[in-house]
Amino acid sequence: MTANKHRVLIVASHPVQYAVPIFRLMSKHPKLDINVAYCSMHGVASSFDSGFGVEFSWDVPLLDGYPWVEVKNNSLKPQLGKFFGLFNIDIWKMVTKENFDAVIVYTGYTYASFWIALLAAKLKRKVFIFSTDSSALEPRNKLQLKTWLKKILLPFIFNLADTVIVSSTLGKQMVASLGISGKRITLTPSSVDNAWWTSQSNQVDVKVVREKWNIPETATVLLFCAKLQPWKRPQDVLKAFIQANVQNSYLVFVGDGSLKVEMEAEANSLKVQDQVKFLGFVNQSQLPLIYCSADLFILPSEYEPFGVVVNEAMLCGLPVIVSDKVGAGYDLVKHDETGFVYPCGDIDKLTTILNKILPNRKKLDSMGLAARERMRSWSPEENIEAIVKALNTINSLREHSSLGNSLSNNLISQIPPSKRNSDR
Secondary structure (H helix, E strand, C coil): CECCEEEEEEEECCCCCCCHHHHHHHHHCCCEEEEEEECCCECCECEEECCCCEEECCCCCCCCCCCEEECCCCCCCCCCCCHHHCCCCHHHHHHHHCCCCEEEEECCCCCHHHHHHHHHHHHCCCEEEEEECCCCCCCCCCCHHHHHHHHHHHHHHHCCCCEEEECCHHHHHHHHHCCCCHHHEEECCCCCCHHHHHHHHCCCCHHHHHHHHCCCCCCEEEEEECCCCHHHCHHHHHHHHHHHCCCCEEEEEECCCCCHHHHHHHHHHCCCCCCEEEEECCCHHHHHHHHHCCCEEEECCCCECCCCHHHHHHHCCCCEEEECCECHHHHHCCECCCEEEECCCCHHHHHHHHHHHCCCHHHHHHHHHHHHHHHHHCCHHHHHHHHHHHHHHHHHHHHHHHHHHHHHHHHHHHCCHHHHHHCC
């Protein structure tokens, strides 16, 4: 530490709109001196996203307000999602040559750059922390071989870190289930820029937005905002909404993906195209307008480690419906108070919930207030304080360990050699 500050190198795969506000706050924290090393600039320049099925770049500032550097990617085929897609050799030099106390890695262990940072940190005996957003061992494709391999390999990988950062209660439980001590697991709330979302939500003219949607201001709007991909299960929402058939209610889908054309055709064939709107991909700066013009949010995913869209919706004053496979449900959704949790894939149960809540304006309003209140204690500030606390604890343990070794060596040195030999 220098001047009572932890000097921290943060290794990140690429600029992410959810992580950047945390980096900005970290750069202002009195106990932190950070530099962010990006392995890729994906998301800054326009690029194709296979999940959304469109080419885009985020329309909010990603590189302002904190120190960062782009690290040359030596990969022969630079890309996200492949082990050698991020192969940033200069990370080695940054860790071993520059005066950092700790290295925090947000790339995930499935990239070569993770292992470069790990080996360099171990060589120099620097604090090594890495983050996982996983909340279950079973992968999205449900491949049992992969689950089996994770059970074998993850305890070894997690034990390489001084502490493992997890983003949810489910994540903490998963890591602990692999035999990792709770003292070496740090829960940092998976968060968004609460202040920005709250500020933006107070500036929305719902009447104007509803007119653009061709939806009456007095109607009740159910919102789905995510990729239109099979694992997000948007078709469950469409089916339940049609089954519920609540008068003066509308369903709005925001997002793009492989299911969009099929779902639009289904809505047309069932003659509900006037009640069901498909807005396509909407960039970050416009999302507060979307959330604040709805009354209820839903995320029915079958695989969702957390789901920060739940944070966004609740900050905009929406109660939420989530499946029991959504990590955020365990931390943010109190059933029948801030939202509802239902068994994933149970369309009849979801229909029952919609029939109960969509006609009840008073209940929607009170749950929306409770949702916003819940977000006061799930914030980026809490995320950062958890990291600082973990760094303090690790350094304290290392200092005590060094002191103990020093005292032991001093005591041994004071024992005459003859006495030392006689004890053997």
